[in-house]
Amino acid sequence: MPRLAGPVVLRGRTAPSRVLFGPHETNLAWRREISERHAAYYARRAAGGAGVIVTEVASVHGSDWPYERAPLAADAGPGWAAVAQACRPYGSLVLAGLGHAGGQGSSAYGQQALWAPSGVADPGTREVPMVVEQPEIDALVAGYGAAATSAVSAGLDGVEVAAGQHSILRQFLSGLTNRRRDTYGADRVRLLREVLAAVRAGLGADGVLGLRLCCDELAPWAGITPEQGTAVAGAVAGTADYLVPVRGSGLSVWATRPDMHEEPGFNRGLCARVRTAVAVPVVLQGSVVDPAFAQQALDQGVADLVEMTRAQIAEPDLVRHVRAGTAERIRPCTLSNARSAVRDPRNPVVSDDAEPRAGHETEDPPVEGTDAVSRAAVVVGGGPAGMEAARVLALRGHRVRLLERDGRLGGALRLAAAVPGRARMGLLVPWWERELARLGVAVELGAEADPALLDAAGRAGEAVLLATGSRPAQSPIGGPAVLDAVFLDAAAFESAVLAAGSTAAVLARRPAGTVVVHDPVGDSTGVGIAEQVAAAGRAAVLVTPDQVAGVQLARTGDLVPANIRLQRAGVVRELRTRLLDVRDGRAVLEHVWTGACREIGCAVVIDCGHRLPADELWRARPQLRRAGDCVAPRTVHEAVLEGRRAAFMVGASG
Structure with a gap:
């Protein structure tokens, strides 16, 4: 058995694997309580082989209410007990995450001043906290102890103390936020x-005590440096049973769990450094998603355990597949953060791009199973919705044909993965291909479906499901002659890049001069294509109606890094601006506030606006089920969810 999937002992308690499912926001709480949805969520990862599970961080004191559905330790006892009971059959060690967000919290819910070591405004919220004095410090310390006692009383194996991102303990450790002149300074x-x-003291002699410790704030002028972090780890590690070195601060919130632009396993060097300074097990954290990489880190002495949180959100059975020698079946984690980063005023529930049941274990049935009646089915369209529908139908015992008019599966997902920094999205396509082959789905490439074919399938008793994708929307500019010369929609552009083999080759066929990237959406596409154009040596201008480029990237943690990349690449950002027209090598721009118009040079426009449903087949046969972009523009998660639901409906119809 690979060491990754083998047992490890922490304070006399044996975890069934060296894989840790770390603490993270879920929005699964009921009020401020650990809910039955939490219990089902953690139990699913325990069933899949997680060795150590750390629950969502609970605030140890009522002064802390960092987001609306943040658990409160004083209210968490019954929920912790339910989690312990749900995970016990699988042997996973379950620990309570404990913390206090301090100055990185929010006063919106608690309606009281934030607590912090010094009156330093948070870079994100700009809120100035209250400076805690000895009474508050005493209450905070007592809150941690009481929470630890409550956790073990609930049947948990111990706790993990948060001293990393969103933590008052990190704020006390850092020169960025601790400017005190007393002994705590x-x-x-x-x-x-x-x-x-x-x-x-609260845990007693037998409880496991883990510590998540910031060892690099990425702010060497005043923050915790790797040297200082390692020294702190060495000073306190004797109290802990394991240690998780992490990075990031209020100036770099994105850095703790960055999106796919960051290389997986980025904390490897930091972890190895800390491990040499402490005599307790050390956990490698930092976008670790590949079991082979994790195993190598263990074999080379970088770490003793490996945190694979987002990887297990995407694939709950990750450890089980490693044990069984079926690692090729592990659903890839995209690291997009689109569904896993949920500290968001919209209160989205944690989930995954390609595993929509994550976070919804109490609502959505598992895909494995057999429908009462097996029937033949044909799925039209080989994008995410179509591939997932075909996979689920086959898993449930149906005989499935998948028709795709292109020469390859993947649809718009393959094009999205061609955008710089988003290559991990493309890992899902070969995974689906392997699963479809394993399940015996008959994939027909280059197969153009028409109403007559659908009618023939119906007469033959085949259930028909449409997942025909999307088409470009009408251009926002110019007439046909202008468009033929200078206009490309984003999908056509990336398709041409894939066919030509390089961005430079595609742009070389277009007029010389500035490339205007029209981005009315503000997601990763416009930013990525602007970077792509600049990297190919062409002057790039990103036109957006928003106050900042890539405004939607705030949800995934890439907003600040994306704008840094644009600045370094030399991309000009035309903010609060609409693209009105292109004529005679000039683009007409309108300021969204004032209506003032002006012109800039423009040789080529790449439009990154919304697309429209390719619903011609559905309109010809509206009685058929449909899913994905042919319903409305969908994210990967939404397309997969709709494809899965449509497959269940086929099974339910007999």
Whole structure:
């Protein structure tokens, strides 16, 4: 058995694998309580082989209410007990995440001043916190101890103390946020030592105590450096049973769990450094999604355990597949953060791009099973919705044909993966291809469907499901002659790049001069294509009606890094601006506030606007089921969910 999937002992308790499912926001709480949805969510990962599960961080004191559905330790006891009971049959060690967000919290819900070591405004919210004095510090330390006692009383194996991102303990450790002149300023580690002592007392001799510790704030002028972080780890590790070195601060919130632009396993060097300074097990954290990479880190002595949180959101059975020697069946984690980063005022429930049941275990049935009646089915369209529908139909015992008019499966997903920084999205396509082949789905490429074919399938008793994708929307500019010369929609552009083999080759066929990237949506497409154009040596201008380029990337954590990349690439950002027209090598821009118009040079326009449903087949036969972009423009997650639901409906109709 690979060491990754083998047992590890923490304070006399045996975890069934060295894979940790780390603490993260879920929005599964009921009020501020750990809910039955939490229990089902964690139990699913325990069933899949997770060795250690750390629940969502619970606030140890009522002064902390960092987001609306943040658990409160004082209210979490019954929920923790339910999680422990749900995970117990699988042997996973279950620990309570404990923390206090301090100055990185929010006063919107608690309606009281934030607590922090010093009156330093948070870079994100700009809110200035209250400086805690000894009474508040004493209450905070007592809150950690009481929460630890509550956790073990609920039947948990221990706790993990958060001193990383969104943590008042990190704020006390850092020169960025601790400007005190008392003993907590002279000795910035003092509060952490006091908290760990209180937690150990609350746990008793047998409870597991983990510590998630920021060892690099990426702000060397005043923040915690790797040297300082390693020293802190060495100073306090004797109290802990394991340690998770992480990075990031209020200036770099995105850096702790970055999106797919960051190389997976980015904390490998930091983890190895800390491991040499401590005598307790160390956990590698940092976008670890590949079991082979994780196993190598263990074999080379980088870490003793490996955190694979987003990987297990995407594939709950990750460890089980490693044990069985079927790693090729592990659903890839895209690291897009589109569904897993949920500290968001919209309160989305945690989930995954290609596994929509994640976070919805109590609502959505598992795809594995057999429908009462097996029938033949034909799925038209080989994008995410069509591939998932075909996969689920085959899993449930149906005989499935998948028709795709192109020469390859993937649809718009393959094009999205061609955008710089988004290559991991493309990993889903070969995974679906392998699954379809394993399940015996008959894939017919280059197969153009028409109403007559659909009618013939119906007469033959085949259930028909349409997943025909999308088409370009009408151009926002110019007439046909202008469009033929200078206009490309984003999908056509990336399709041409894939066919030609390079961006430069495609642009070389277009007029010389500035490329205007029209981005009325503000997601990753416009930003990525602007970077792509600049990297090919062409002047690029990104035109957006928003106040900042890529405004939707705030949800995934890539907003700041994306604008840094644009600046470094030399991309001109025309903010608060609409593209009205292109004529005679000039683009006409309109300011969205004032209506003032002006012109800039423009040789080529790449339009990154919304697309429209390719619903011609459905309109010809509206009685048929449909899913994905042919309903409305969908994200990958939405397309997969609709494809899955449509497959269930085929099974339910007999």
